[in-house]
Amino acid sequence: MSTYFNEMYEHGQVREPYARLEDWTRAMPAELRQMKQAEAEALFRRIGITFAVYGEGGDPDRLIPFDMFPRVFTQNEWRKLERGIKQRARALNAFLLDVYGRAEIVKAGKVPATLVYQNEAYERAVAGFTPPRGIYSHIVGIDIVRTGADEFFVLEDNCRTPSGVSYMLENREIMMRMFPDLFRENRIEPVDGYADALRRTLASVAPAKCDREPTIGILTPGHFNSAYYEHSFLADLMGVELVEGADLFVEGGFVWMRTTEGPKKLDVIYRRIDDSFLDPLCFRPDSMLGVPGLMDAYRSGGVTICSAPGAGVADDKAIYTFVPEMVRFYLGEEPILNNVPTWQCSKADDCKYVLEHLSELVVKEVHGSGGYGMLVGPKSTKDQIETFRLKIEENPDNYIAQPTLSLSTTPTFVEEGIAPRHVDLRPYCLVGEKIELVPGGLTRVALTEGSLVVNSSQGGGVKDTWVLAE
Amino acid sequence: MIFTVSHVTTYRYEVPMRSAVQSLRLFPSRFDGQRTIHWDVAVEGGVRGGSFRDGAGDKVEGWSIRGPVTEVSISVSGQVETIDNAGVLRGHREVAHPLAYLRETTATWIDDSIAALAIEAAGDVTDPLSRAHRLSRAVSEAIAYTPGRTDAQTTAAEALALGEGVCQDHAHALIAAARSLGMPARYVSGYLHARDDGESHEASHAWAELHVAGIGWIGFDAANRCCPDANYIRLGSGLDAREAAPIKGVAQGAGEEALEVTVALDAVQQ
Numbered sequence: 029m030s031t032y033f034n035e036m037y038e039h040g041q042v043r044e045p046y047a048r049l050e051d052w053t054r055a056m057p058a059e060l061r062q063m064k065q066a067e068a069e070a071l072f073r074r075i076g077i078t079f080a081v082y083g084e085g086g087d088p089d090r091l092i093p094f095d096m097f098p099r100v101f102t103q104n105e106w107r108k109l110e111r112g113i114k115q116r117a118r119a120l121n122a123f124l125l126d127v128y129g130r131a132e133i134v135k136a137g138k139v140p141a142t143l144v145y146q147n148e149a150y151e152r153a154v155a156g157f158t159p160p161r162g163i164y165s166h167i168v169g170i171d172i173v174r175t176g177a178d179e180f181f182v183l184e185d186n187c188r189t190p191s192g193v194s195y196m197l198e199n200r201e202i203m204m205r206m207f208p209d210l211f212r213e214n215r216i217e218p219v220d221g222y223a224d225a226l227r228r229t230l231a232s233v234a235p236a237k238c239d240r241e242p243t244i245g246i247l248t249p250g251h252f253n254s255a256y257y258e259h260s261f262l263a264d265l266m267g268v269e270l271v272e273g274a275d276l277f278v279e280g281g282f283v284w285m286r287t288t289e290g291p292k293k294l295d296v297i298y299r300r301i302d303d304s305f306l307d308p309l310c311f312r313p314d315s316m317l318g319v320p321g322l323m324d325a326y327r328s329g330g331v332t333i334c335s336a337p338g339a340g341v342a343d344d345k346a347i348y349t350f351v352p353e354m355v356r357f358y359l360g361e362e363p364i365l366n367n368v369p370t371w372q373c374s375k376a377d378d379c380k381y382v383l384e385h386l387s388e389l390v391v392k393e394v395h396g397s398g399g400y401g402m403l404v405g406p407k408s409t410k411d412q413i414e415t416f417r418l419k420i421e422e423n424p425d426n427y428i429a430q431p432t433l434s435l436s437t438t439p440t441f442v443e444e445g446i447a448p449r450h451v452d453l454r455p456y457c458l459v460g461e462k463i464e465l466v467p468g469g470l471t472r473v474a475l476t477e478g479s480l481v482v483n484s485s486q487g488g489g490v491k492d493t494w495v496l497a498e
Numbered sequence: 499m500i501f502t503v504s505h506v507t508t509y510r511y512e513v514p515m516r517s518a519v520q521s522l523r524l525f526p527s528r529f530d531g532q533r534t535i536h537w538d539v540a541v542e543g544g545v546r547g548g549s550f551r552d553g554a555g556d557k558v559e560g561w562s563i564r565g566p567v568t569e570v571s572i573s574v575s576g577q578v579e580t581i582d583n584a585g586v587l588r589g590h591r592e593v594a595h596p597l598a599y600l601r602e603t604t605a606t607w608i609d610d611s612i613a614a615l616a617i618e619a620a621g622d623v624t625d626p627l628s629r630a631h632r633l634s635r636a637v638s639e640a641i642a643y644t645p646g647r648t649d650a651q652t653t654a655a656e657a658l659a660l661g662e663g664v665c666q667d668h669a670h671a672l673i674a675a676a677r678s679l680g681m682p683a684r685y686v687s688g689y690l691h692a693r694d695d696g697e698s699h700e701a702s703h704a705w706a707e708l709h710v711a712g713i714g715w716i717g718f719d720a721a722n723r724c725c726p727d728a729n730y731i732r733l734g735s736g737l738d739a740r741e742a743a744p745i746k747g748v749a750q751g752a753g754e755e756a757l758e759v760t761v762a763l764d765a766v767q768q
Contacts, residue, residue, distance in 0.1 A: 128553070129593065145597035152737075155553025156593035278519055279562045281548030309521045309746050320748040321519040321547065324560030328548020 033176045033436040034448055035099065045100040045496055046439075048213055053097070053439070053446060061096075061441060064206055068094050071202050076257055093489035094199060096206070099438045099451055099471040106217075106495040109172070109180060109455070110465050112365030115355060117168040117457040120187055120342045122358035123351075124164035128155050128338060133357050139350045147347070148395065149340030151303060153310055157327050160233040161461065164336040165343075166298075167226070168457040172365070174436040181368045181433065183452065185351065187343040188335055189300050192490075193456050194258040196470045197222060197265075199492040215497040217467035222456070223265035226298075229460030230268075233332050234295045237282075242295035245269035245285065247276075249301045249317045259300050269294070273301075278321030281330040296332045303337045345394045345428050346372060369431060373424040382429040383420065386413045389429040390480075391420065404480060406432050435480055438491070440473055450474045452482045453493065467495035499581075499728045500535070500767040501691060505574040505702070506760050507745055513753030514566035520544075520747040523687070523734035525557040526578050530589035532731060537576035544570070554684075555592035556734035565750070572745060577766070578731050585717040585725025587707065587732075596709040599682035605738040606674040606685075609655040615640060616675040626681065627716075630708045633679075634718040637672045643721055650739070665704045666739050668720035672706040673738070682709035684735045685742040686717060691729040691763050701761035704742070707735060731763075 036046040056064075072091050101109070126133050127144050134141045144150060169190025171183040200219050204211050227244065234242035248259040250272050263270035269285060276294065277284050284291040299306065305315040310323035325331045341347065349370050352363040371378040371389075382389060391403040403416040420427050437448035455469030471491040472482035482488040505524075520541065526534045539559065547560030563570055602608060619636035620629050644662035652660075654674040657667035669685050676683035683706055690703035705719040705726060717726040726732070736742030749755070 131595065134595075141595065141597050145595045146600055148601075150598060152553060152594050152598045155595075155598070157550075157553070277517065277562070278547065278560065279564075280545050281560060308748055309519065313740070320750075321521065321560050321562060324521050324550075324558060325548055327552065327558070328550045328560070330548050 032434050032448070032450070033174060033179075035174070035436050035438045035451075036448075038177065045102045045105075045494075049098065049100065049439075052207075052210060052213075058445070064096060065441065067206060068096060068202055071205070072198070075198065092195065092484045093475060094202070095440050095449075095473055095475070095489050095491045096203070097439050097441055097446065098203065098210075098492045098494050099453075099473075100494045100496060102496055103498045106467055108364065110467075112180070112363070113168075113170050113172075113455055113457050113465055114463045115359065115361060115364050116170055116182065116185065116351065117165070117459050117463060119351060119354040119358050120168060120185060121163055121165055121459055123354045124187070124336070124339055124342050125158065125162045126358070127341060128157065128164075133354065136357065138353050138357055139347070143344075143346055143350075144341060147341050147344055149303075149338070149344055151338035151341075153323060154327070154336065154338040159336045160235055160332050163233055163459050164339045166229055166233065166334040166459050168459060169454050170365075170457065172453045172455070173368075173433055174451075174453070175434050176436075180365055182351070182365050183368060184345065184348060185343040186454075187339045188302070190454065190456065191255045191258055191300075192454060192470045193222065194261045195490050196456070196468060196493065197261075199470075199490055200468070203492045214494070217495040217497050219466045219468040222466045223262065225458050225464045225466060226262065227266040227268065228462075229458040229464065230296045230298055230334055232461035233334065235329050235332050237329055238295040243269070243285075243293060244296045244298065245271045245276075245294045247271055247273070247297050247299040247301060249305070253300075255300060262298075268298075273317045273319050276319045276322075278319060278325045281325055281328050283319065283322060283325050283331045294331060296334060298334045303340065306333070306337060345370075345392060346374070349428075368433060371429045373420055373427040373429065378429075379420070379424045382427070383417060386417060388432060390432050391416060391427055391429045394426050394428060402481075404432065407478075407480070432480065435474075435482075438471075438473070440475070440489075440491075442475070442477075447477070449477070450480050450482065451491070468493045499691070499765055500577060500579045501689075501731065502577050502762075502764050502766055503574060503689060503731065504760075504762045505689075507572045508758045509570045509747070509749070510756045510758070511568055511749065511751070511753055512756075513751060514568045515749040515751035515753070516565040516567075518563040518565075518567050518570055518747055518749040520561045520563075520570070520572070520745060522559045522561060522572070522745055523556050523742070524572070524574055524744045525559070525733065526576070527555060527587075527590060527732040527734070529555075529587055529732070531581055531583040531587070531726075531728075533579045535577040535579060537578070538574070540573050542569075542571040542573070553592060553594040554735050555590050558734075567749060567751075570747070570749075580728045580731060582727040584727070586713060587715040587717065590715070596682040596715075599684045599709065599737065600677050600680065601737055602674075602677065603738045603741070605651075605653050605670050605740065606677065607653055607655055608674050608678045611658055612655055612671065612674045613678045615658065615671075616678045619675070620679060626710045627713065629679065630676065630681070630710055630716065630718060633675050633708070634672055634706075634720045635723070637668055637675060637720040638723045641668055641671055641720075643668075665719070665721040669704050669706040670738060672708075672718060672720045676706070676708045683707065684715075685738050686732060686735045687739075687742045687744050688733045689731040689761065689763050690719075690722075691765060701763040702759065703730070704739065705730075
């Protein structure tokens with residue numbers, strides 16, 4: 029019935045990377061599976077990894093469902109993905125450095141000036157400032173979908189503070205604990221080097237004024253934030269400070285942490301709060317989460333903020349269309365990973381096409397995230413489509429549309445046994461002195477049969493993601 | 499003209515503050531119309547932080563004051579030479595793109611009456627420079643200079659509805675009107691030397707800059723119905739008064755704050 033690419037079965041045959049997993053599932057009786065599933069849930073609950081779902085009310089400590097059936101890539105598949113991801117991360121950073129500097133890509137007519145400078149994420153406050161090593165986005169999360177054995181598309185880029193990496197690490201940890209045999213039978217590339225790699229990346233962009241081993245801190249909005257678990261988890265793994273705005277102050281052009289032994293200088297801040305909350309003197313004056321004077325310390329070279337304020341201008345859905353052009357323009361290479369064809373409703377012709385084909389397309393808000401405010405044409409009722417039509421007509425600039433992609437499926441444990449469910453992939457690329465990517469990422473799975481929306485806020489789950497060693 | 503400037507701003511706190519942090523945009527711009535002979539900024543009891551020149555060409559310097567803080571006093575003294583450039587900001591180095599100055603802010607929100615004022619003022623004139631002059635004149639006529647009727651929080655739309663205001667309101671209204679026509683505009687803070695008309699004027703001043711295609715940024719002082727000349731000293735710019743403020747500060751603590759400002763601008767040479 030399905031025309032979707034099934035990552036495990038092709039033409040009735042098991043694909044090579046999943047060969048051993050077939051034996052594993054065959055050997056697992058239903059009772060054992062249920063027991064293991066309950067055990068996994070208990071483990072997740074014990075470590076406290078939960079995800080608050082915005083706008084849905086209900087239990088803020090709800091777990092993201094974990095599916096025990098791993099998603100597997102061969103070494104060859106991964107190598108190509110890795111080259112494509114690193115290439116994209118390099119191009120996005122080159123773009124950011126350029127648009128806050130000489131703007132060659134705009135002058136060359138490759139990207140419209142209005143899309144850059146009238147973009148809400150463009151921060152005039154950092155125009156002309158060059159961050160250490162010229163890097164704006166140090167952690168680039170690139171959302172990728174697969175539609176065939178050799179067909180991958182980038183769905184969107186996340187240059188600000190992509191979340192979810194703690195799931196990548198915890199999913200692996202729990203799988204290893206529950207199924208040690210699996211990890212003996214399969215040669216799986218480890219992902220636990222992520223924390224060291226992140227720490228190296230952050231340390232490598234310490235300000236020039238820092239003449240010793242840099243002190244690193246993760247700036248969190250606090251425990252009420254839905255990703256607080258991840259903030260404290262990463263701080264623990266890296267052995268760095270976890271701080272809130274109130275723990276910090278600016279003096280003499282540097283940022284200081286209040287400690288029981290007196291103030292300690294902070295050199296690199298991995299911030300998990302939005303630009304507009306960073307510094308009430310520079311951005312929102314009502315922000316209580318940030319640090320007054322932080323942007324002055326940053327712009328005068330006393331501290332590094334990761335990712336750099338203003339990095340969001342590269343991951344906007346309207347700018348997305350131009351990323352392949354960035355790859356050609358800055359790197360002189362052809363893009364290894366393709367974009368999904370995208371219609372911009374801001375363009376009259378595109379908008380006309382979109383309005384005529386709403387029932388076939390996926391329509392998204394330009395600045396939206398988390399799967400909110402989107403229309404999946406083929407899965408929507410006539411009423412939903414008509415309501416959305418009005419929204420687009422009212423504010424066309426706010427929408428883009430893409431074809432409904434045939435997202436690949438992987439086997440997933442469901443009530444009735446094992447069934448194919450759609451998945452995507454978010455790898456986390458680290459950009460510092462070197463560009464690093466741990467072999468793996470976060471696989472999100474749409475647990476509802478037929479659903480193409482993998483966002484955890486819309487009932488998606490997660491899986492362990494394997495890259496097989498050669 | 500050569501001016502000596504002496505500008506002291508004092509904040510007094512009823513209840514001592516735990517600490518205070520400031521970001522100062524209190525340095526004369528560098529462009530063909532003015533030259534700094536000397537310039538000193540000091541915050542009594544404060545620790546000087548980092549300084550840098552931002553993308554708009556403004557020098558910014560951070561300061562912090564350790565608590566308990568009962569008073570913060572920021573003193574500026576300097577000497578600047580100016581020449582009349584008919585308001586044109588020539589020779590000013592900046593990286594920020596003019597299109598970044600089309601963004602609306604609370605103070606420069608474009609309501610129907612501002613949009614209408616802009617359309618009527620522009621009429622069928624398409625030349626951007628003539629448009630800019632017409633907009634400035636229209637704002638001068640729509641808002642009478644009346645101190646005490648508006649405050650720091652008054653928006654452009656509110657001042658226009660009131661028909662009265664001070665230089666901040668004229669600048670906000672002109673900025674909003676220009677942006678409504680797609681013309682980049684920004685708020686400029688600085689000093690104005692009192693004219694010899696027997697009246698006393700506030701030496702701290704503000705006006706608008708409009709970006710005119712083919713020329714660049716040009717200052718328009720709708721409050722005084724003119725373009726900045728040798729009587730103006732330019733400090734810094736921003737999307738609105740809040741962003742362009744020469745002094746931005748945050749004091750940690752609760753309690754009332756009292757502000758006292760004295761500015762003296764004397765011509766030492768014509």
